[in-house]
Amino acid sequence: EDKVVQSPLSLVVHEGDTVTLNCSYEVTNFRSLLWYKQEKKAPTFLFMLTSSGIEKKSGRLSSILDKKELFSILNITATQTGDSAIYLCAVDRLEETSGSRLTFGEGTQLTVNP
Amino acid sequence: NAGVTQTPKFRVLKTGQSMTLLCAQDMNHEYMYWYRQDPGMGLRLIHYSVGEGTTAKGEVPDGYNVSRLKKQNFLLGLESAAPSQTSVYFCASSRGTSGFPNEQFFGPGTRLTVL
Numbered sequence: 001e002d003k004v005v006q007s008p009l010s011l012v013v014h015e016g017d018t019v020t021l022n023c024s025y026e027v028t029n030f031r032s033l034l035w036y037k038q039e040k041k042a043p044t045f046l047f048m049l050t051s052s053g054i055e056k057k058s059g060r061l062s063s064i065l066d067k068k069e070l071f072s073i074l075n076i077t078a079t080q081t082g083d084s085a086i087y088l089c090a091v092d093r094l095e096e097t098s099g100s101r102l103t104f105g106e107g108t109q110l111t112v113n114p
Numbered sequence: 115n116a117g118v119t120q121t122p123k124f125r126v127l128k129t130g131q132s133m134t135l136l137c138a139q140d141m142n143h144e145y146m147y148w149y150r151q152d153p154g155m156g157l158r159l160i161h162y163s164v165g166e167g168t169t170a171k172g173e174v175p176d177g178y179n180v181s182r183l184k185k186q187n188f189l190l191g192l193e194s195a196a197p198s199q200t201s202v203y204f205c206a207s208s209r210g211t212s213g214f215p216n217e218q219f220f221g222p223g224t225r226l227t228v229l
Contacts (some may be wrong), residue, residue, distance in 0.1 A: 042223055102147075
């Protein structure tokens with residue numbers, strides 16, 4: 001059975017701190033790993049990683065994938081209160097007969113206090 | 115370009131009632147998905163569709179049915195609602211073309227309460 005596990009499940013930090021969120025997975029027919037940010041409503045896309053060891057960056061956020069050890073990390077530097085959200089990790093796997101689908105982890109609830 | 119839209123935004127049902135949630139996308143995406151989100155459980159896939167007229171079961175399909183009669187619409191039906199179906203429901207869509215990574219775009223969600 002496919003599994004995506006995120007840690008920690010919740011995290012409270014102060015503005016300016018740096019945080020690291022973890023995602024490990026066991027998935028057959030892996031295609032890519034995706035990170036989403038969910039504030040009050042729909043998840044919004046952050047990163048997609050397909051290759052090992054290549055860092056993706058967007059401002060203060062960065063992510064890297066290790067396909068050998070089957071995990072990814074999402075780093076947020078100089079956190080701001082606007083970073084408070086649930087961060088979701090999902091793995092895209094390809095199915096022969098019914099296309100590809102995402103398996104999500106439980107999410108990490110990040111709270112950034114002023 | 116509205117992206118992915120869902121109706122209704124909120125609904126309260128009594129046990130045993132039926133309802134249909136509508137998802138529409140204007141991005142000409144092939145794949146569409148229905149998820150439910152419960153506290154501490156992330157997003158769980160209910161059903162999905164890889165093209166008009168096709169559907170497939172996800173992780174938690176029991177108690178739900180779906181239809182994809184038009185490419186842009188994906189309907190989720192509850193025939194006889196139960197309190198365990200109280201949840202937030204998200205629809206998503208993606209290009210789904212083989213060879214492309216499968217980034218999914220999400221609708222705003224429907225909050226359903228079953229009493």
